Amino acid sequence: MYDLSVEIPRLQAEGLPHADASVFGDLPVGTLHESGKSLEKYAAQFVAGHDPCPCCGGVYWAWTIQHGVAICEDCGWMARVFHYFRKPGESKDTSVQAVLWYHPDELRAR
Numbered sequence: 001m002y003d004l005s006v007e008i009p010r011l012q013a014e015g016l017p018h019a020d021a022s023v024f025g026d027l028p029v030g031t032l033h034e035s036g037k038s039l040e041k042y043a044a045q046f047v048a049g050h051d052p053c054p055c056c057g058g059v060y061w062a063w064t065i066q067h068g069v070a071i072c073e074d075c076g077w078m079a080r081v082f083h084y085f086r087k088p089g090e091s092k093d094t095s096v097q098a099v100l101w102y103h104p105d106e107l108r109a110r
Contacts (some may be wrong), residue, residue, distance in 0.1 A: 002075035004107070007055050011104035017048040018103055024096050030088040039085070046080070046100035053077050054101050061099065070099070078102045 021027070021039035023046065033042040047054045053061075058074035061081075068082030079101045084093045 002055060002077075004055075004076060007075065007077075008104050008107050011054060016050075016054060016103060018044040018105075019046040019048040019100060020044070023048070023098060023100060024083065024085070027085060027094070027096070028087055031085050031094075034084040034086065034093060042083075043100075045103055045106045047103045050101050051099070053079075054104075072101075078107065 021043050023043055024039060027039060031039055033039065035042070052059050053072040053075060055077040056072060056075040058072045058077075060073040061070040061079055062073050063070050064078075068080055070079045070081050071077065072079070079099050081097060081099050083096045083098065083100075085096065086093055
């Protein structure tokens with residue numbers, strides 16, 4: 001595992017771009033994340049355009065005990081895999097599965 005107290009500031013200094021709502025495909029305008037956040041605000045907590053881990057380039061992840069959350073098997077960087085949204089006018093949530101790595105601006109080392 002990497003020392004995330006070192007890696008988080010390193011990646012913050014790189015200025016990685018934040019993701020936007022397009023990472024979730026063609027969800028209609030007005031769709032909200034289950035937390036009530038807009039698609040843009042929710043998407044911004046992830047790194048844009050990263051299939052491998054943004055920290056170490058690892059391509060394998062493992063589930064954590066928290067539903068929908070995974071970590072890179074090489075360095076421990078966190079990703080969310082399951083995302084739940086409420087489309088306008090619908091009463092049931094829509095699930096989107098996409099491995100999105102958390103942006104370093106959203107993480108704090110313990």
